[in-house]
Amino acid sequence: MKAIRRFTVRTVLPEQLQPLHxxxxxxxxxxxxETRELFRSVEPGVWEAxxxxxxxxxxxxxxxxxxxxxxDRRFLRRLGDLxxxxxxxxxxxxxxxxxxxxxxxxxxxxxxxxxxxxxxALPQYSGGLGILAGDHLKAASDLGVPxxxxxxxxxxxxxxxxxxxxxWQQERYPVLDPDELAVTxxxxxxxxxxxxxxxxxxxxxxxxxxxxxxxxxxPLLLLDSDLEANAATERDVTDRLYGGGSEHxxxxxxxxxxxxxxxxxxxxxxxxxxxxxxxxxxxGHAGFLGIERIRELVxxxxxxxxxxxxxxxxxxxxxxxxPVPAGIDRFDRELVARHFSGDAALRxxxxxxxxxxxxxxxxxxxxxxxxxxxxxxxxxxxANGVSTLHGEVSRAMFGALWPGFDAAEVPITSITNGxxxxxxxxxxxxxxxxxxxxxxxxxxxxxxxxxxxxxxxxQIGDAExxxxxxxxxxxxxxxxxxxxxxxWRQRGAGDAELGWTEAVLDPDVLTxxxxxxxxxxxxLTLMLRDQERLRALLxxxxxxxxxxxxxxxxxxxxxxxxxxxxxxxxxDDPTVRHRIVFLPDYDMAMAKHLYPGCDVWLNNPLRPLxxxxxxxxxxxxxxxxxxSVLDGWWEEWYDGRNGWAIPTADGPGFDEDQRDDIxxxxxxxxxxxxxxxxxxxxxxxxxxxxxIARVRHTLVTLGPKVLAGRMVREYVERLYAPAALAQxxxxxxxxxxxxxxxxxxxxxxxxxxxxxxxxxxAAEADxxxxxxxxxxxxxxxxxxxxxxxxxxxxxxxxxxxxxxxxDAQTQALKPVGGPDLNGCQRYEGTLxxxxxxxxxxxxxxxxxxxxxASTAELGLVVLPPESAGMDAGVLR
Numbered sequence: 001m002k003a004i005r006r007f008t009v010r011t012v013l014p015e016q017l018q019p020l021h022x023x024x025x026x027x028x029x030x031x032x033x034e035t036r037e038l039f040r041s042v043e044p045g046v047w048e049a050x051x052x053x054x055x056x057x058x059x060x061x062x063x064x065x066x067x068x069x070x071x072d073r074r075f076l077r078r079l080g081d082l083x084x085x086x087x088x089x090x091x092x093x094x095x096x097x098x099x100x101x102x103x104x105x106x107x108x109x110x111x112x113x114x115x116x117x118x119x120x121a122l123p124q125y126s127g128g129l130g131i132l133a134g135d136h137l138k139a140a141s142d143l144g145v146p147x148x149x150x151x152x153x154x155x156x157x158x159x160x161x162x163x164x165x166x167x168w169q170q171e172r173y174p175v176l177d178p179d180e181l182a183v184t185x186x187x188x189x190x191x192x193x194x195x196x197x198x199x200x201x202x203x204x205x206x207x208x209x210x211x212x213x214x215x216x217x218x219p220l221l222l223l224d225s226d227l228e229a230n231a232a233t234e235r236d237v238t239d240r241l242y243g244g245g246s247e248h249x250x251x252x253x254x255x256x257x258x259x260x261x262x263x264x265x266x267x268x269x270x271x272x273x274x275x276x277x278x279x280x281x282x283x284g285h286a287g288f289l290g291i292e293r294i295r296e297l298v299x300x301x302x303x304x305x306x307x308x309x310x311x312x313x314x315x316x317x318x319x320x321x322x323p324v325p326a327g328i329d330r331f332d333r334e335l336v337a338r339h340f341s342g343d344a345a346l347r348x349x350x351x352x353x354x355x356x357x358x359x360x361x362x363x364x365x366x367x368x369x370x371x372x373x374x375x376x377x378x379x380x381x382x383a384n385g386v387s388t389l390h391g392e393v394s395r396a397m398f399g400a401l402w403p404g405f406d407a408a409e410v411p412i413t414s415i416t417n418g419x420x421x422x423x424x425x426x427x428x429x430x431x432x433x434x435x436x437x438x439x440x441x442x443x444x445x446x447x448x449x450x451x452x453x454x455x456x457x458x459q460i461g462d463a464e465x466x467x468x469x470x471x472x473x474x475x476x477x478x479x480x481x482x483x484x485x486x487x488w489r490q491r492g493a494g495d496a497e498l499g500w501t502e503a504v505l506d507p508d509v510l511t512x513x514x515x516x517x518x519x520x521x522x523x524l525t526l527m528l529r530d531q532e533r534l535r536a537l538l539x540x541x542x543x544x545x546x547x548x549x550x551x552x553x554x555x556x557x558x559x560x561x562x563x564x565x566x567x568x569x570x571x572d573d574p575t576v577r578h579r580i581v582f583l584p585d586y587d588m589a590m591a592k593h594l595y596p597g598c599d600v601w602l603n604n605p606l607r608p609l610x611x612x613x614x615x616x617x618x619x620x621x622x623x624x625x626x627x628s629v630l631d632g633w634w635e636e637w638y639d640g641r642n643g644w645a646i647p648t649a650d651g652p653g654f655d656e657d658q659r660d661d662i663x664x665x666x667x668x669x670x671x672x673x674x675x676x677x678x679x680x681x682x683x684x685x686x687x688x689x690x691x692i693a694r695v696r697h698t699l700v701t702l703g704p705k706v707l708a709g710r711m712v713r714e715y716v717e718r719l720y721a722p723a724a725l726a727q728x729x730x731x732x733x734x735x736x737x738x739x740x741x742x743x744x745x746x747x748x749x750x751x752x753x754x755x756x757x758x759x760x761x762a763a764e765a766d767x768x769x770x771x772x773x774x775x776x777x778x779x780x781x782x783x784x785x786x787x788x789x790x791x792x793x794x795x796x797x798x799x800x801x802x803x804x805x806x807d808a809q810t811q812a813l814k815p816v817g818g819p820d821l822n823g824c825q826r827y828e829g830t831l832x833x834x835x836x837x838x839x840x841x842x843x844x845x846x847x848x849x850x851x852x853a854s855t856a857e858l859g860l861v862v863l864p865p866e867s868a869g870m871d872a873g874v875l876r
Contacts, residue, residue, distance in 0.1 A: 011059050014070035019083040024054035025182050026086060028216040030119035031138060031422040033430075035082055042069065051589065053121035055182050090217055094144030095448050096716065105716070106724035108146040110264050110276035111136065112286035114256060115158075115241055116151050118215055120589040122181055123157035124222070126241050126552075127517040128614060129321055131588070132386075133282050134215075135420035135614075139708035141216030142422070142447040145716060148267065148276060150260040150286070152252060153178070153211050153222035156240040161552050161585045162490045167568030169553055169561045169584075173240055178211055183222065186210040186267060194270065196223065196262040198254060201344045206234045208255060210263045219273070221263045223255055242554070250331050250339065253372070257281075257288030258346075261296070277724040280317045280715075281380070284329055284372035290316055290379030291346060291354060298348030303735065305353055306743065309379075311735035314851075315727030317719050318380035320373060320412070323393045323611050324521075329372040333358075336370040362400030377401055377412075381726060381853045382719050385414040386612040389635045393608050404861040406808065411854035415718065416633055417612040418711035421446035421703075424618040426596035428468050433699075436460050449707040457700050462692045463685075469599070469623060469695065474507035476597020480548055481505065483583045483590070490584075504578050505546050510679045512627070512671075513598030513619065515550035515586050518560040521609040524551060525563050527602075528570055529664035537668065538579035543676040546579045547602075548594060550586035591615075596622040600643075600675060603628035604667060606659075607650045608635075617706035623695040627675060629663070637705055642698040644670050722853070729851060738851050742858065744785070745847045751783025752790070754864040755824050757843055759831075774831040778813060778843050779824045787815040791848040791855065792827040799840035813843070 013020060020042075029035040039054045040047045043061045050056035069075050096105065115130030116122075116137065125131060133149075140147040156173035164170055178185070186194040186209070198206040207230055208223040225237040236244075237251045244252075261279075268275050279289055290312050297308035322328055333355055338344070341351040357378045358370035365371075377383055377398060385391035391414025395407045402410050425446065434442040437456035445454055485501045505511070518524050527534055527547070537545045549567060553560025564582070571580045583590060595601070601619035603610070603626065613632035620626060626643035628634040638645050649662040678691050704710065730738060760775035776794055792815075797808040813829035820826070831841060845862040846855045 011061065011063075011066070013058065014066055016070040016076055017066060017079070019079055020054075020058060023079075023082060023086060024058055025184060026090075026214045026216065027118050027122065027182055028086065028089065028141070029054055030121070031420065033427050034085075038078055038082055041075070041078075051120060055121070056180055059180065094142065095713070096144035096146070099716070104721040104725050106146070106277040106720050107274040108148060108276040109140075109278045109280060109720055110148045110150060110261075110289075111140075111280045111282065112150045112256060112260055112289055113282035114151065114252070114285040116149065116220060117588060118213065118220070119182075120587050122183075122213060123176065123587070124151065124154055124241070125588075126158040128612075129283060131419075132321075132417055132612075132614060135418070135423065135708040136282070136712060137215045137218045137220060138420040138423060139418070139447075139712040141218045142420075143709060143712055143716075144217065145712060145720075146274065147218045148264055148273065149215065149218055149220035150256070150264060151220065151222050152238045152241075152256055153183075153224040154238055154241045155224070155226050156243075158241045159552070159555055163487060163564075163568060163582075163584050165491045167565040167572070169564050171555050178224075181213075183211040183213045186212050186221070186263075186270065188270065194266050195227075196259045196266065198258055199344050200234070200251075201338050201342060203343055204231065204234065206230065206237060206251065206255060206259075208238070208259055208263075210266065212267075219267065219271075221260070221267055223259050223263055225255065246331060247335060249329065250335060253285050253329065254288050254339065257286045257290075258292040260286060261289050261292040277727050278315050278317065278720050280319065280720075281376055282319050283321050284318070284376040287318075287372050287376040287379060290375070291340075291349060291357075295346040295349050304739075305349065306739035307736040308348075310738045310742070311727070311730050313379060313381040314730045314735070315723050316380040316382070317715075317723055318376040318383040319386065319415075320376075320383065320394050320398075321386055321611050322373070323390055323397070323609050325397065330360075330366075330369045331358075331372070333368055333370045362403070365400070373398070374401065381857070382723055383412045384719065385412060387416045387632045387636055388414050389608055389632065390414060390611040393611075402856045402859045404859070404863070405856045408808070409854075409856050411856050413718070415711060415714045416636060417614050417617070418706055418708040419614050419617045419621065420708040421621055424592070424595060425621045426472055426592070428472060429596065429622050432460060432464060432468050433457055435464075445704070446707070447709055448713075449704050449709040450713070451704045454700050454703040457703070458696065460696065462687050462689055465623065465692050465695055466687050470507060472596040472622065473511055473599065476511065476548065476593050477505040477507050479590075479593040479597075480581055480583060483585075484581050487584050500574075500577070504581060505548070506544075506578075509544050509546045509579075510600070510676055511598050512545060512547045512600045512602050513549075513594050513624070514547065514602040515591065515594055516603075516615055518551040518553040518563055519557065520559055520563070521606045522551075523604050523606065523660070524549070524560075525566050526604045526660060526664050526667065528566060529660055530668065531570065533668045534570075535576055537671055537676070538576050540672075540676070543672075543680045544579065545671060545676060548581055548583065548598065550583045550590060550594065552586055591618070595619045595624060598624050599679065600625050600627045603631075603634065604646055604663065605629055605631055607631040607648045614706075617702075620698050620702045620706060623699055625675075625694055625698060627667075627670065633706070637702060639701070641694055642702055643694070644674060646670060726851065726853065734851070738849070741789070741849060742847075745789060745858065745860070748783040748785050749847075749860050749862075751781065752785065752845055752862045753781040753783075754843060754845060754862060755779040755781050755822075757864055770833060770836050772833050774833070774841075776813060776827075776829050776831055776841075776843070778827045779820075780827060780845055781822075781824050782819075787825055789848060791846050792843060793846065794829055794831050794841055794843055796831055796839065796841035798835065799838045803840055805840055805842070 046060050113133035115125045117125035117131035117134040137149050159171035159173055162170045188194050193209045195207050195209050208225045211222040213220040293312045294308040297303045340354045358375040360366050360371050385394040394412045395410035399407050399410045436459055481504050485498055568582045571582050595618040601616045601624050603616055607629050608631055610632040616626045629646045647666045649659045683689055756779040758777050792813045793810045795808050795810050797805045813827035816826045816828050847858050847860050
């Protein structure tokens, strides 16, 4: 019979062991080896059986064993020491408390994400976005950054993956019991569960309770709608990650954004935590948080919508992770309108203002759709992509929001992602470094970063590095065999059929890893493009290669599932199945074996569709070399010695098939002639010294770059601190004054014109000399604006055949005198001719205000009218 209700009965720990609860409920254990080892020692067999989850461990350890531990003085000393260590970690000053941010450091930052990958024991993630969010929180904790994480609690998490006999992906959604997880319910002072509520159309209400996961020093608030007070539809809003139809997804994003702000307010009220000055939305899913903050200001500070919008924008940061428009959430405008009007309206927030924030009002946009990324960008004064190349892609992709500006001037910067080293570096690699530079220095290098190089690591000997690399490879081989046997049993095979799995993979063979989500652009099956060539690589008599593959396709993505099925069909072939394996159910637990155990990490997306690609960073931290298309972070940090770059055919003139053929052939050539050749080039002592040199170089130079600590420090210094300062500046009447100024400028802007431009006689020459100068004089009609409201610039640089200016340099021109009889203002300046070759210039007029984060912020610019050319240095 099936139970009608499920719950967990928790163990009552002896008083001496009560600190184990404290250690288990702070997810710092997931990246703190000493705490993990303590839990392992409680009952090693149970620890393995529960997937290394302390909360479940404490629920399943026999009472007799707990009684024995309560009398074990050695265990109690270790427990006391680790409890003290955790308390010191939580309360002591860290980087943020000593950083040179006097007067600028935000009191607190609220960080919103639809998913978080903290640990396999808290399965609230699907892929890279969630893992990045989890690493962001962990690094913030290590640095002492006062972050509050906000997300949703999914009762079914993301799906668990298995394979049918024919290799087709199958999904299952185990129910998660919060009582079995490292979370606690946020409660009011009277002990009742704290709740937030959202009004919905038709008089309905969406209520949610708040689970708190403690990630080191950082609280993570997870909203859960699975309440009896909700109707069935509302109860299922947080049923699973990225599931359901359009309205279901909209309700999830409303709960995350609007409900998330209310959860933060409740948490601060109940705990005394400082209120956030900065709100950071990790992708557009949480964009409605800005709408809720506008509502707060309108309803409590007697602000109007325009001034509230300016106050909210000043303290908001939007991070985009998608390099393609198809990756953006877009909803039917009528659906959004229904959820923000009538009895579902937010007080003081007119529905037409909400719709305007998500409007696709650019050429090629669909005015019937509501674009979450557009809203996110309009509600945030600061925005960034997640690698240098992705920043360029984002500026081009979203440039229509700033018409008249070149892509390079679109106000989207970039901060390259990083990964949390204490989570992803195998303990054996940590010990290798600590033996050379000391444990404290190694811990600081992994958590805080800041160095250009991991100095000292250069001194580690070749034999020591190779010994660790082989041990990690052997560890992966054992794990892969175990998982492969389990997968085949799920596919219906009996033990008598599985003897061959004992010989799968070899700890002495060059091992390539490929593991990630399986959308088409990541090209899981590029390696299968020429199957005979691949077989030859796998079965080479003296330089064989073996490949470990893992990945999940979205449940609704049949195309991705077919790619997995094709890969599995190839890997099932008895002639190669000892050299290539597909391991289902890729998650954090599997990843912790894959990254350290592989020699090479393969990444072959369609360039430039990989926003960052942090899996290769995790591999590099373990001394694994990258073999990747120059996309995402690899395009930025590949130096020729830390791996190999796969040539791409992403220029014009190649169709999809041609491109895949060319890039696959390049991949095979690299593996055969460079990667395998270097790996198997052994000296008389049996060591591949050239390979080891690359491993050492990777650790020394990439180690400090790929850190989440480096990433979070950049967010603090470049975005959080300026946002907090801007938010404070707009307190009081500042936001109202800025809103009024913007309204004045927008009203007057249609009448702003460049009336006349001329230059000094030097411009009459066919070719001006290097080092000479042009004296520019510009007449501008200001349309009733003051000279202080605008900046007139000269824009100059090299020009192409169509007279487009490249690598533009800007120079402000100064107003001279007052307005003339026609109301025009004269501006003058000197333009230095600092380069040879084809050169050109123009002028432009921009709004100017000290509280703008960028001259492009308003998306307004005036250029001279199109002309036939120049006569005697005068624009005609």
